[in-house]
Amino acid sequence: MKAMTERKLRENLSAYLFVGPFVVLCALFIIYPIFRGFINSLYNTKWRATVYVGLQNYKTIFSNATSMLAIKNSLLFVATVVPLLIIFGIWISGSIFDKRRLYVSGVRAVLYIPVIASMVVMSIIWRFILDSQSGLVRYFCMLLGLKPVNVLADPTYTIYLLIFILFTMNIGQCVVLYTADMLSIPNDLLEACRIDGGGRLDMFRYILIPLTKNTTIFTFITQTASVFKVFIVIQLLTRGGPNYKTTTMMYLLYEYAFGNNINTGVASAMGVLMFVISLVLITLRFVFIRREKEAM
């Protein structure tokens, strides 16, 4: 028995060695901070003392209008950007994947540039375009004889502009993933669809959308987490303004953690809330998939 266990251990040793570093790093840099963040969210450390305050930091968040606006804005980002990415990802990929290779590669490369260029660079480019004092917007306004409009300062519409900007920054990744998935679909299925008289719409409905479901799940999970954490675009374009109208949970977390009115306990509570909301959204997606499978 003992010899068998030892043999098994020897056999699995290489696997443990491969997994080991990841487990250690994951525990150190992901699991521990999550755990620590939760603990911190129950304390107030602002006045040179660590005082247990229970759920007070969470109450502070839920009783603060700015925090509630930030939660609403973050959810709005997720609720709009993620579906847009999935819809346009499938649409663009479905429209190009069966075209000539050079064309497909060209479109993918163009759309992927914003992903490679990093959010900081892309945000600065957008600032150059939209700045009402020295940007392209001003140039065109002057060309048309209009007064310069600061499109980044509208309390109602600026957030929708940011949603569009975030969409343009992430769509390339979705198109690359969907196109790769669609290229792996057997040609027989596509041919069968055509022979049966199916049009482009039928191909989307009966072949492309169902067969790229795994990519959709992956995109949903990764983009939900990514969009929920949106920070750089906000920081570089609006700094959460005007008057907090584009402030997100991540931006507010940063403000609580490193801003003028520091409160690490509230920042940690905000982090925990972000974690919980992301988890709920992703879990809901899995529940939906399971129900769908059970119904089939």
Next chain:
Amino acid sequence: MKKLLALILTLSLLMGMAVFARAEETLPDHPVDIELWTDFTIDEAIMQKAVDDFNAAYADKGYTVTLNKFAGSQRTTLINGAIENDTLPALLFSAWFTTADYVHQGLVEDITDLIAPVRDDLYDAVYDACVIADKAYMVGMYQSYFGLAYNADIFREAGLDKYITEDANEWARWTMAEFEGDILPTLAKYFEGSEKYPIALFAGDNQADTFTLNWLSSLGGQMWKDGKSNAGADENVIAALEKMISWTENGLTNSDVITRSGTEASPDFRNLNSGVCSCQVSNHTSWLNAMANGSSTQFDLRMATVPAVINGEDTNILANYVYGACVMNNGKADQIAVGKEFLRWLLQGGENLDAINNNAIPCFRSIADASTDPFVPATTKNADLIWDFTGGVPGYVATRSHLFPAIQAAYSGDKTPAQALADYSAEANAIIEEYVENSLVLH
């Protein structure tokens, strides 16, 4: 008699030795490394020389100071990160108004005794500015009046010669009527059709928001009253904000006030994209230095006070930053002791203290008196125009987080100026109450 004199002399010597020995006792007898963090708007070489000289003087004891100089815009993030990670430096050289909140949080050491030997040489206003509940937490290193800079070359080209002072060191004192009725419109006309603009206003973040406070007070309104924010209750502050908005609407300022940061305004001015800009004396010094060494565009840089109308009479105002040194309570006794020793050493005088003070307006009478720079007396004669932009309220820095969103709300039309300022005052007063209640130095 001789015996008595000998006895007194001996006793005095013994007491002196005892005092000296006690001072020595408090210093660590092993090598200690400390950090000096600063956001001083000063040539880094000046600070580095002071640090190098101290390290050389204390080489036998093994005390080493390492300089970390960063931009003021990074200060809050760096210090807050250090608080959380328990990595605060032993020494912080910064503006008093940015440090006062840390004093209330118990993060700054009382250095009243350390300053005592130089107390008489410090200007009273400088010393008093850094005192909370009768204890001094910072020793002033230099002062920096906060007003306006203007490009005299552009003024001449625009036909505004009469507003340029004859003496290049003199601060201009324009009236509000001259400023908004002639200077700004003339500059706007001069820049017409380009991306350039007369003067920058900014509310993108709280960088250089003292400039905004100057304008908000320019019609005689009181930003602070009885230790509370008064902006929302003062008609003159509301009227001042309305005036700022009207300037922007009439094309007298940049059009992107809501998204423009204070840190973006001065590069525009230095690149000749605006005619007037917020500026403090230490910026003036470093900009002139940059022009002298050829690293920035050359132009005729002048200073002006902020035009104001108070009680119906034309006047001018200025804010004043006291930049100083403090010892942080980072919980490490050895580092605190060496930090205090560094200050004690620096305050003994000499070229390092002189160089730092002469970066702008000296905090020490002796250094100011010895200064040969004609800009110093030309500046200090405006001292009567200084107003207290912080109101001395606990938590002032924290209240700043709510000022620029209020300005944004008013500018974007999301709220009326009155409502925006009332909301700002409510937020600010909640913070002040929190600080008063929890302050570790007030109780």
